[in-house]
Amino acid sequence: MALAKDIYKAFEEVVGPENIADDPAILDSYAWRSGLVAKLDKFVPRFEAVTLPKDTTEVQAIIRLCNKCGLQFKASSTGWGPYCDPTGPGVIKLDLRRMNRIIEINEKNMYAVVEPYVIYAQLQAELMKRGLNTNITGAGSNCSALPLAAHSNLGHLSVSGSYGERNQLALEWVTPDGEIVRTGSLAVMGEWFCGDGPGPSLRGVIRGNTMPLGGLGVYTRAAQKIYHWPGPSTFPIEGVSPHYKPSYIPSGFMIRYISFPSQEALREAVRQVGESEIAFILMGFNMAMMASNIATNNNEDAEYLREYTDLVQGPGFMIIIAGNSPGDFAYKKKVLEIIANETNGKALEPVEDPENAGGFIWRFIRVTGSIRETCRATGVFGGEVGGTDVFNLMSKFIEKGSKVKEGFIQKGLLLADGTDPFVQSIEHGHCGHGELLIRYVPSNPAAVQASFEVFMAANRAAVEGHYGVPHHxxxxxxxxxxxxxxxxxxxxxxxxxxxxxxxxxxxxxxxxxxxx
Ligand SMILES: Cc1cc2nc3c(=O)[nH]c(=O)nc-3n(C[C@H](O)[C@H](O)[C@H](O)COP(=O)(O)OP(=O)(O)OC[C@H]3O[C@@H](n4cnc5c(N)ncnc54)[C@H](O)[C@@H]3O)c2cc1C
Missing domain, CATH: 1.10.45 (Vanillyl-alcohol Oxidase; Chain A, domain 4)
Incomplete structure (x- = not known):
């Protein structure tokens, strides 16, 4: 259904003729789905038109027009995930790529304010020059630096740098009916340092553990808490990812992968790492994720996976330690050594090999490997189940799902690719996250059904076992x-x-x- 000419004209008057299109070729380029959701159709319904607003006023005008004309709208920041797709006709796209400015980096009060199309790689580069850092969503530094664009905004730094729900400060929001709302200190005094009040806060309306995924208006600017960065202001690396030369390890930094004889030992080690607050980055990566972070092609990936799987004794975590001084570094190293000894942890040597360690450190700090971790040669990332709550609860929840998945692997329907299960500790153990990736060959309908059954089993386990409401x-x-x-x-x-x-x-x- 094409937009009536007068309606198209009304939108055109808001953004200008160069910033709107209803050309089928352009609309189809927004309707194509990536292999990430291969079980669904290759194309989603077309938008009626794509608009590129430049600021909050234009966003507001588009939203008001949608309300007036009986149309719907959906925004995207970088459009990395499938959540910004429409599921039916009558929807106007707001592609926010022209809203790409870092508004403020407040070094003293440690927050940054961005528009939706600033990506994390840009923000982090600017912050590092100032001795600061940001929690980058685990989806990658190519994603929007607005925590409200990320699904939950969990990332590699979350053990020391928390996640979206908690880092969110003041916000500028165009509500679904076209009001501009400014929250917290922004509403009262034009400053961004606080997202709540005065009086009842709107924070719980605009998001909980995850955000409303396009269903509750458009966030046009937002502040987030930022963190201390003890490393260099730039990373002197050269060469092509993932083989940077030289393998640069900043002074006071160290990476280890430690595997454990059992899930219980892993959980205990994570608990102790949290209690002692020694981790800068801590991720429950499995061997498939580690392999894909260093491989340059699919064959290499499979080889690394075999090699690493043979070297580990069971589930494990990747940890980066960053010292704020030589004494602090020595202390954290020693504590990790004691924890590993007490829990029978074993280091995966190729990760700490000086040839590899620098590349690993940089890729995990900059968060570059997500797409390789999830879309692997053996099959696509067909689904994810997971949640964020107490670490122990989440690791047990995800273990249940992984047993169901294992049954389908035995039957040859899902792929045995070393991806289970993924657990992560947040805010030094204050919360935790568990996640299970489901991978299959998408052309096999029985495999697609198996992935759905794992998803449903995880839902039943979450309800029956009181594991909370997961992210999916x-x-x-x-x-x-x-x-x-x-x-x-x-x-x-x-x-x-x-x-x-x-x-x-x-x-x-x-x-x-x-x-x-
Ligand atoms: C391979 C892969 C790995 C992932 N890993 C993680 C992970 O580790 N941690 C995690 O938290 N998430 C993860 N995700 C989900 C991820 O957070 C999002 O895909 C990504 O962060 C979104 O950033 P974006 O700029 O691309 O947002 P988009 O893809 O543009 O949008 C994401 C959602 O937010 C809405 N939205 C975007 N911008 C705005 C705005 N300004 N106002 C209102 N609504 C908006 C969109 O409508 C959509 O529903 C992963 C996704 C993929 C595909």
């Missing part, structure tokens, strides 16, 4: 599986949706609808 719970169908067992939170979400979006203009397919 978005859309009416999945939210309604959880609502009745979790104080009917869905009723409140629907009230929020109805109140802020009376015309249902903010396309809700990845959030929740108000109808029910």
């Amino acid at each position: 719970v978005w859309s009416d169908a999945v939210c309604d599986m959880y609502g009745p067992d979790t104080s009917n939170y869905t009723k409140w979400m629907r009230k929020v949706k109805k109140t802020f979006d009376p015309e249902n203009a903010s396309e809700p397919s990845h959030y929740i609808t108000a109808e029910k």
Whole structure:
């Protein structure tokens, strides 16, 4: 369905003729899905038009027009994930790529304010020059540096640098009905340092553990907490990723991969690492993830995976330690050594080999490997189940899912690729995250069904075992599986949706609808 000429003209008047299109070739380029979601159709429904607003005023005008004309809208920042796709006709795209400015880096109060199309690689490079750093979403530094664009905004630094829900400070938000709302200190005094108040806070409306994935308006600028960076202001690396030359290890930095004889030993080691607050980065990477971070092609990837799998004794974690002084570095190293000894941990030597260590350190700090970790030669990343709560709870939750997955691997339906299970500690153990990737050959319908069954088994386990509401719970169908067992939170979400979006203009397919 093409937009009526007068309606197209109205949008064109907002953004200018160069910043709007309804040309089928352009619309189709936004409708193509990546192999990341290969079980679904190759194309999603076309947008009616794609708009490229330059600022908050233009975003507001587009949203108001959508409300007036009975259209819906959906925003994207970098469009890395599938969540910015529409699921039906009548939707206007807001591609926010022209909103690409770092508004402020406040060194004294340690926050940064960005527009949606600033990516983490840019922000981190600017911060490092100032002795600061940011929690980059694990999806990669190619993604938006607005924590509100990331799904949950968990990343490699989350053990010491937390994640989106907690790093979020003041915000500028164009609500689904076209109001501009500024939260916290921004509303009161034009400053960005606080996201809450005065009085009741809107933070819990605009996001919880995850964000509304396009279903509750558009975030145009936001502040986030930033962190101390004890490393150099630039990383003197040359060459081509992943084989940088020289393999540069900054003074006071160290990387280790430590494997354990059992999940229990791994959990205990993570607990102790958290308690002693020694980790700069800590990720429960498995061998498939480690291999894909160093391989330059699929064959190499398979070889590294075999080599590393033979060298480890069981599940493990990758840890980077960063000393704030020689004494601090020596202390943290010693504590790690004691923890590894007490929990029978064993180091994976190729990771600490000086030839490899520098490249690993940089790739994990800059977060460059996500796409290689998830889309592997053996098959696509067909799904993910996982959640964030208490570390022990999450690691047990994910263990349940991985047993179901194992059954399908035995039957040859899902791929045995060393990807299980992934656990991560956040804020030095204050919270934890568990995650299970499901991988299969997408042309096999039985494999697609198997991946769905793992997903459903994880949902049943989450409800029955009281593991909380995991990250993959978005859309009416999945939210309604959880609502009745979790104080009917869905009723409140629907009230929020109805109140802020009376015309249902903010396309809700990845959030929740108000109808029910
Ligand atoms: C391979 C892969 C790995 C991933 N790993 C992680 C991970 O480790 N940790 C994690 O937290 N997430 C992860 N994700 C999810 C990830 O957070 C998002 O895909 C990514 O961070 C989003 O950034 P983006 O700029 O690309 O957002 P987009 O893809 O542009 O948007 C993501 C969602 O947010 C909405 N949105 C975007 N910008 C705005 C805005 N300004 N206002 C309102 N709504 C907006 C979109 O409509 C969409 O629903 C992963 C995704 C992939 C594909």
